[in-house]
Amino acid sequence: MDLAFALYKYFPFGGMQRNFLRIAKACLARGHAVRVYVLEWQGEVPEGIELVRVPVRAVSNVGRYRRFSAWLARDLAQRPVDRVVGFNKMPGLDVYYAGDPCFAEKAERLRGPFYRFSSRFRHFSEYERAVFSPESRTQILMMSPVQMPMFIKHYGTPENRFHMLPPGISRDRCAPPDATKRRQRFREAQGIGQSELLLLQIGSGFRIKGVDRSLTALASLPPALSARTRLFIIGQDKADPYLRRAQQLNIADRITFFKGRDDIPDFLLGSDILIHPAYNENTGNVLLEAMVAGLPVLVTAICGFARFVSEADAGIVIPSAPFEQETLDRSLASMLADDDARARWSSNGIAFGKTADIYDMPERAADIIVGGALA
Incomplete structure (x- = not known):
């Protein structure tokens, strides 16, 4: 044809x-x-x-x-x-x-x-x-x-x-056999210390993806947790307004913006939580990409694929109607502070990726x- x-x-x-x-x-x-x-x-x-x-x-x-x-x-x-x-x-x-x-x-x-x-x-x-x-x-x-x-x-x-x-995600997002080594190499290359925690947000269109909400949640963390948490944001958009907001919140030194890139699997393997508090999202492939890579997810329920996070028990889905910033703040703090829960969500996401019809x-x-x- x-x-x-x-x-x-x-x-x-x-x-x-x-x-x-x-x-x-x-x-x-x-x-x-x-x-x-x-x-x-x-x-x-x-x-x-x-x-x-x-x-x-x-x-x-x-x-x-x-x-x-x-x-x-x-x-x-x-x-x-x-x-x-x-x-x-x-x-x-x-x-x-x-x-x-x-x-x-x-x-x-x-x-x-x-x-x-x-x-x-x-x-x-x-x-x-x-x-x-x-x-x-x-x-x-x-x-x-x-x-x-x-x-x-x-x-x-x-x-x-x-x-x-x-859903149509690529199989190269799945956690590979050498995931632990790739995670270590990535974190060393990015200067992430062993005791540091890395949040990741991916998506072009920073306003609709809720980058402002992520910045507020990072700024709200308890001091001891905040001091060892960084946020990487990847997407095609203007970062300047959000950098100014980060400066106002006194977290600019913990934020790094990246343009769209081809090595997303390494970012998924090297991070500790994917944060995606979108205002609106028809689907959200990145949620599934994070899950199958073993990266726990924190997401708003408005996202079409947030249901998979709940079904697989691969993170936390917070209400979006109405959305409450305090709920996001508390959820992020609890996820970062609970190593055992993150390990469980990681294993559940990887297991989900081995059987789900998502490719x-x-x-x-x-x-x-x-x-x-x-x-």
């Missing part, structure tokens, strides 16, 4: 972007032709992919997105394909990978009534409706059951158009994209 994939921006370290590329490669491996339309692409282009950088400009992102869709439709009319697969919500899709939460639900829950009169609201509502309305024929690849009832609530989407996928998402997605449901 000839397949077209559409997404606004690709960069190597985003969760949705990594899943897009793994699905595209799964389709390529089956002999299908893959053409990818983007506004922006960072990094190398894998062999076999035809990359089309859509040459549109506008004053606002909304304007660019609308022009992207119009340009895409014109190009596909001239060069038709068998399937159009979108990783952002837009009209004209045969398949949509639901990497983002329900916009209508977020607007209703988090925004005031005047937001509905904004051009941003009108645009994203229109594009979401184009995918989820009962009249649409778009098949929907869902990564988390949490969001499905919200789309049905707002749009009346028929349930038979949803296809639930397993085959790209192949299952490819089955649906080229399968009979869309004929």
Whole structure:
């Protein structure tokens, strides 16, 4: 088949972007032709992919997105394909990978009534409706059951158009046989002392991932625990506002920011807790990546994959509605102070990774994209 994939921006370290590329490669491996339309692409282009950088400009992102869709439709009319697969919500899709939460639900829950009169609201509502309305024929690849009832609530989407996928993490995140040696090498290279504790937070988009909450929790630790705890934060975003906040909290000397990187497995093996107090998170692959690496997790319940942390008993899930900073602060302090509990959560996460169906998402997605449901 000839397949077209559409997404606004690709960069190597985003969760949705990594899943897009793994699905595209799964389709390529089956002999299908893959053409990818983007506004922006960072990094190398894998062999076999035809990359089309859509040459549109506008004053606002909304304007660019609308022009992207119009340009895409014109190009596909001239060069038709068998399937159009979108990783952002837009009209004209045969398949949509639901990497983002329900916009209508977020607007209703988090925004005031005047937001509905904004051009941003009108645009994203229109594009979401184009995918989820009962009249649409778009098949929907869902990564988390949490969001499905919200789309049905707002749009009346028929349930038979949803296809639930397993999480799609890479097996290289699993704790290897030499995990202890790799942990030691990592900590020595990063200057982490034997008695020090290392918190890790991973995710692009520091605001939505709750980096501010993590900083507050670190600053709240009892003095003896605080003095030997450090926090590494990895992601594609501007660190300056958070560095200023860390200075205000007198913890700047214990915070290190890193851009997106390829050696995430070493960070997972070398840390003591993954902290992920997100404000909103449709899935959260990093939670599963931490678990199978043996890294205990502290996460808010709003994250779609937080349920796996609870099911495996691989850390602590704190309520998110309402979220209470004091609960996060207490949970972090108790996890850092309890070596035995961290060892138990670590073992449980590794055991979970050996039996759970969390690795085959790209192949299952490819089955649906080229399968009979869309004929």
